[in-house]
Amino acid sequence: MSITVKNLVKKFDGKVIIDNISFTVRDGEVLAIVGFSGSGKSTVLKLICNLITLDGGKIETSDGDVAMVFQYSALFDSLNVFNNIAFALKERKEFRKKFSEKQMQEIVQQKLKLVGLEGIERKYPSELSGGMQKRVSFARAIVTEPKTILYDEPTSGLDPISSTLIEDYIVRLKEETHAASIVVTHQMSTIQRTADRVIMLYQGRSVFEGTPKEMLSSDNEYAKQFIAASLEGPMKMLAE
Secondary structure (H helix, E strand, O other): OOEEEEEEEEEEOOEEEEEEEEEEEOOOOEEEEEOOOOOOHHHHHHHHOOOOOOOEEEEEEOOOOEEEEOOOOOOOOOOOHHHHHHHHHHHOOOOOOOOOHHHHHHHHHHHHHHOOOOOOOOOOHHHOOHHHHHHHHHHHHOOOOOOEEEEEOOOOOOOHHHHHHHHHHHHHHHHHHOOEEEEEEOOHHHHHHHOOEEEEEEOOEEEEEEOHHHHHHOOOHHHHHHHHOOOOOOOOOOOO
16 A cells, blocks of 8 residues: 555644544555545645644555645746756755756656646746646656655646646546555546545544545435535534
């Protein structure tokens, strides 16, 4: 298993945000973590990639290199596309001085080709559309050949066509890298097009687990409410 999460717990100011969650993600599999806003989805990703510390439980990855694709791309505005993608190769101690400039150029070109963006190395983020910025962030995430890729709301803020394109690239990267991937999302199209399995969170607890097909046909009241985007059901919005 590439990712194993056992009895995960996270608290903020004494409030339990993640409440005893366990799951595994195999190499070459995409797990979608879904739920309404504030359910703890993004917190799980931050715990896996060590952006925040856990309060209980255990996280194991078969490859210590975990790549994160952030919700709003998080590219460096002052760096061009080449330097954004090559940043980890230049700055991380395990890669520093490992590659020549020519080798880095070849690696960056290869990753850009994989996400359908050949020949834009010298452009800056401000010159790219939101969808193109997102794909550059994909290329940056896989430049170190990680076996674990985390996507935080990858289609957020994109139009439907751009969202479909991004979903296709998530599937393509799974097939090309054979990485264990987790996609945090609230969009049904992303769940159906990318995920092999789904976990739904509510108030930090897992309330449903299954395939997208099982989710759509389930009698689970949480799944039914989420699919219908209904205010009626066991899940209550934070404002209530």
